[in-house]
Amino acid sequence: MKPPIILINYKAYENSYGEKGVEISKKIEKVSKDYGVPIIISVPATMIYKLSQILEIPVYAQHVDALRHGAHTGAILPEMIKDAGAKGSLLNHSERKIRLDEIHEAVTRIRDLGLESVVCADSYELVHPLALLRPNAILIEPPELIGSGRAVSKEKPEVITRAVNEIKKVEGVYLIAGAGITTGEDVYKAIELGADGIGVASAVMKSSTPEKIVEDFVINALKAIDKKK
Numbered sequence: 001m002k003p004p005i006i007l008i009n010y011k012a013y014e015n016s017y018g019e020k021g022v023e024i025s026k027k028i029e030k031v032s033k034d035y036g037v038p039i040i041i042s043v044p045a046t047m048i049y050k051l052s053q054i055l056e057i058p059v060y061a062q063h064v065d066a067l068r069h070g071a072h073t074g075a076i077l078p079e080m081i082k083d084a085g086a087k088g089s090l091l092n093h094s095e096r097k098i099r100l101d102e103i104h105e106a107v108t109r110i111r112d113l114g115l116e117s118v119v120c121a122d123s124y125e126l127v128h129p130l131a132l133l134r135p136n137a138i139l140i141e142p143p144e145l146i147g148s149g150r151a152v153s154k155e156k157p158e159v160i161t162r163a164v165n166e167i168k169k170v171e172g173v174y175l176i177a178g179a180g181i182t183t184g185e186d187v188y189k190a191i192e193l194g195a196d197g198i199g200v201a202s203a204v205m206k207s208s209t210p211e212k213i214v215e216d217f218v219i220n221a222l223k224a225i226d227k228k229k
């Protein structure tokens with residue numbers, strides 16, 4: 001059975017960068033190693049190099065610009081995140097939306113560079129069309145539940161089950177569910193509903209004991225996967 005996918009999006013929380021960013025990342029890596037579950041961290045662009053140097057868990061960017069080398073002030077290109085040590089990137093997050101043609105270009109370039117992409121979808125209707133672009137995974141997140149503490153798996157389970165049906169139309173693309181995931185039970189439920197894993201931010205980044213939250217997520221994810229066997 002394939003391991004659950006746990007993706008932690010650092011966003012721009014206070015502890016997402018600097019020494020605090022290093023500290024939380026080491027704690028997350030320890031949980032990953034203790035349980036043998038890969039945990040993806042999606043970090044601010046300024047932290048990709050630093051964290052990639054000291055960690056073995058996959059470090060992702062939170063966004064890339066689908067631009068070619070040239071006169072693009074402030075741009076973050078797929079080539080740049082690869083050079084900094086990233087293993088992949090999130091794309092089209094609800095807080096950083098891009099056009100469909102930009103998603104297509106970014107996914108293709110990321111793949112050509114040997115990196116991975118996780119494309120966010122804010123509704124289940126977009127899961128199939130976005131999966132046809134062949135990212136590694138789609139992250140389904142109803143925007144109204146992001147940062148709410150009300151988990152998609154409990155508040156809108158039908159979004160996950162419908163997204164799971166949509167992803168089945170395309171082979172080889174994983175489906176992750178996120179928004180409001182707070183407890184181990186939320187994680188269990190998401191996987192029970194058919195998701196391959198979860199995406200999370202605030203419950204981890206705003207916790208005083210993030211390692212305990214992540215550990216609870218991992219334990220419950222493994223339990224849910226085990227039950228499916």
Ligand code: G3P
Pocket residue numbers: 009093141145146147148149178179180181199200201202203
């Ligand atoms: O990318 C994951 C994120 O948008 C979910 O945020 O705070 O609801 O866990 P949150």
